[in-house]
Amino acid sequence: MAPDTQRATRFIQQREKNVNEPAQEPIIIVESVYKRFKRVHALSDVSLTVQQGEVVVVVGPSGSGKSTLLRCLNHLESVDGGRIIVDGIHLTDKATDINQVRAEIGMVFQQFNLFPHLTVLENIALAQRVVRKRGDEESEQVARDLLDKVGIPEKASNYPSQLSGGQQQRVAIARALAMNPKIMLFDEPTSALDPEMIKEVLDVMLALAQEGMTMVVVSHEMGFAKAAADRTIFMDEGRIIEVGVRDQLFTAPTHERTKLFLSKVLH
Amino acid sequence: MQNMPWWALILALLGLFLLFQILNNEDYHRAFVFLLAGIRLTVIITLTAYVVAATIGLIAGLGRVSDHLIPYTISTLYVELIRGVPMLVQLIYVAFVVVPMGISAINGLGGWILHVPALAGTLHGPAQWMVERSIRNVDMTTRGIIGLAIGYGAYEAEVYRAGIQSIEKGQMEAARSLGMNYFQAMRYIILPQAIRRVLPPLGNDFIAMLKDSSLLSALAVRELTQLGKLNRASTFRTFETWNTVTFLYLTMTVLLSMLVKLLERRLAID
Numbered sequence: 001m002a003p004d005t006q007r008a009t010r011f012i013q014q015r016e017k018n019v020n021e022p023a024q025e026p027i028i029i030v031e032s033v034y035k036r037f038k039r040v041h042a043l044s045d046v047s048l049t050v051q052q053g054e055v056v057v058v059v060g061p062s063g064s065g066k067s068t069l070l071r072c073l074n075h076l077e078s079v080d081g082g083r084i085i086v087d088g089i090h091l092t093d094k095a096t097d098i099n100q101v102r103a104e105i106g107m108v109f110q111q112f113n114l115f116p117h118l119t120v121l122e123n124i125a126l127a128q129r130v131v132r133k134r135g136d137e138e139s140e141q142v143a144r145d146l147l148d149k150v151g152i153p154e155k156a157s158n159y160p161s162q163l164s165g166g167q168q169q170r171v172a173i174a175r176a177l178a179m180n181p182k183i184m185l186f187d188e189p190t191s192a193l194d195p196e197m198i199k200e201v202l203d204v205m206l207a208l209a210q211e212g213m214t215m216v217v218v219s220h221e222m223g224f225a226k227a228a229a230d231r232t233i234f235m236d237e238g239r240i241i242e243v244g245v246r247d248q249l250f251t252a253p254t255h256e257r258t259k260l261f262l263s264k265v266l267h
Numbered sequence: 268m269q270n271m272p273w274w275a276l277i278l279a280l281l282g283l284f285l286l287f288q289i290l291n292n293e294d295y296h297r298a299f300v301f302l303l304a305g306i307r308l309t310v311i312i313t314l315t316a317y318v319v320a321a322t323i324g325l326i327a328g329l330g331r332v333s334d335h336l337i338p339y340t341i342s343t344l345y346v347e348l349i350r351g352v353p354m355l356v357q358l359i360y361v362a363f364v365v366v367p368m369g370i371s372a373i374n375g376l377g378g379w380i381l382h383v384p385a386l387a388g389t390l391h392g393p394a395q396w397m398v399e400r401s402i403r404n405v406d407m408t409t410r411g412i413i414g415l416a417i418g419y420g421a422y423e424a425e426v427y428r429a430g431i432q433s434i435e436k437g438q439m440e441a442a443r444s445l446g447m448n449y450f451q452a453m454r455y456i457i458l459p460q461a462i463r464r465v466l467p468p469l470g471n472d473f474i475a476m477l478k479d480s481s482l483l484s485a486l487a488v489r490e491l492t493q494l495g496k497l498n499r500a501s502t503f504r505t506f507e508t509w510n511t512v513t514f515l516y517l518t519m520t521v522l523l524s525m526l527v528k529l530l531e532r533r534l535a536i537d
């Protein structure tokens with residue numbers, strides 16, 4: 001734990017320097033977004049901006065709209081009202097090539113969603129070839145480098161079913177990174193994992209945060225929020241209730257609902 | 268004793284008995300030799316119609332799972348229409364209504380091209396060919412194959428649809444989140460997984476089609492059943508003829524279903 005904390009402190013100091021620099025256009029702008037599923041208001045008047053290199057952690061009770069918010073950011077769900085601008089591109093515009101935008105946004109799912117019929121290496125290489133039009137050799141090299149980075153180079157020719165949950169999730173992260181995304185979205189990346197595997201995934205995410213990746217992370221892992229979050233957001237019933245700088249939401253929540261929620265999830 | 272596959276043993280004994288007859292009894296032997304050409308045509312018809320049906324089925328199956336109204340509507344209409352009509356009626360309908368109508372349409376299109384000056388110059392050859400098509404150019408075997416393919420295409424469409432829908436939603440979402448478009452995701456992620464799940468039902472439908480090809484005897488196509496009828500008519504050996512026909516169908520279907528079972532087991536292991 002100690003080296004992690006050191007790393008994190010250094011990292012936060014770097015971050016604070018960045019904050020003093022002149023503000024640039026946010027890489028994600030969410031403006032008064034509404035999303036409804038039949039009777040359920042999954043998102044109501046949600047607004048949020050994320051700066052380049054920022055790490056935003058989202059928490060909230062089940063059904064509060066965290067996944068929906070994330071899925072709207074790469075247009076896996078379309079919004080019913082408001083607008084979303086990612087890297088200067090309006091997702092709601094009819095003219096927008098959504099596939100091009102998605103290639104710039106990596107997404108990591110709770111259930112990993114690796115492609116079971118492909119080897120680990122092919123999982124990471126496929127979209128590079130199909131979407132990025134890279135050659136076989138290049139995409140394979142990128143895949144191998146990323147497997148090194150997430151710490152499982154020896155699993156390249158295995159199938160996903162032969163890997164532990166933690167290893168699968170690291171492959172999923174590598175698969176997303178292979179597209180060289182500008183933004184990474186994580187939807188409860190560790191909540192399907194056995195406790196002993198959570199750390200190996202969080203470590204990869206932490207390293208990514210320290211490299212300056214823009215990240216929106218739905219997770220109740222306080223350790224990660226402490227070490228990496230620039231802001232933490234609490235959602236309930238489709239709304240953003242409270243936003244805290246770094247991990248202040250956990251240490252000093254102001255809203256009653258936030259306090260109540262935290263008292264339930266933190267032990 | 269309970270677990271013994273007695274039925275298989277009895278079936279095998281009956282088969283051996285008939286094989287013995289074919290080799291030793293002159294009536295059986297003559298029937299068998301006469302029917303050989305029918306087996307050949309039955310196999311050709313089934314193979315051809317099946318390849319077409321599997322292709323139509325894939326396309327219509329993709330339409331069935333499409334979010335777009337037009338492909339969804341067309342393929343659903345096709346599936347529902349076909350599934351409500353007996354196979355024999357479909358075959359007759361295709362042979363005597365659809366194909367002649369298709370020929371008229373081709374004639375009409377050719378004539379129209381010849382009347383449009385802008386097209387008549389460059390497309391004169393093909394247009395002339397289209398105008399000259401006649402119903403006599405399409406023999407009954409071809410019409411039967413078209414009918415079987417259209418009919419079975421609807422069933423294969425449902426097989427593919429079920430296979431595609433059995434793949435978890437997360438697979439499509441993961442593929443799309445990487446920037447693949449719908450067709451790339453289908454081609455590289457969904458279909459390769461779906462195919463493994465639909466191979467056994469596709470195999471079973473091949474067997475079903477082999478049996479249904481006997482309906483082409485209603486169009487006087489000289490496949491196995493039709494040759495059975497002809498052999499009976501010329502020899503009056505009813506018993507021997509239909510024993511042999513039945514034996515031949517059973518031999519083919521039993522062998523094929525063993526193959527499908529093998530395939531099923533193989534896929535289950537992976």
Ligand SMILES: Nc1ncnc2c1ncn2[C@@H]1O[C@H](COP(=O)(O)OP(=O)(O)OP(=O)(O)O)[C@@H](O)[C@H]1O
Nearest residue numbers: 037040041042060061062063064065066067068069
């Ligand atoms: N595809 C859908 N169809 C219908 N309702 C949906 C759909 N997706 C989400 N919802 C509803 O929208 C609301 C918000 O769901 P969402 O998945 O965003 O919540 P969440 O905060 O991610 O919850 P969890 O912590 O359980 O993952 C819930 O009430 C959910 O039932």
Ligand SMILES: [Mg+2]
Nearest residue numbers: 066067068187
């Ligand atoms: Mg969720």
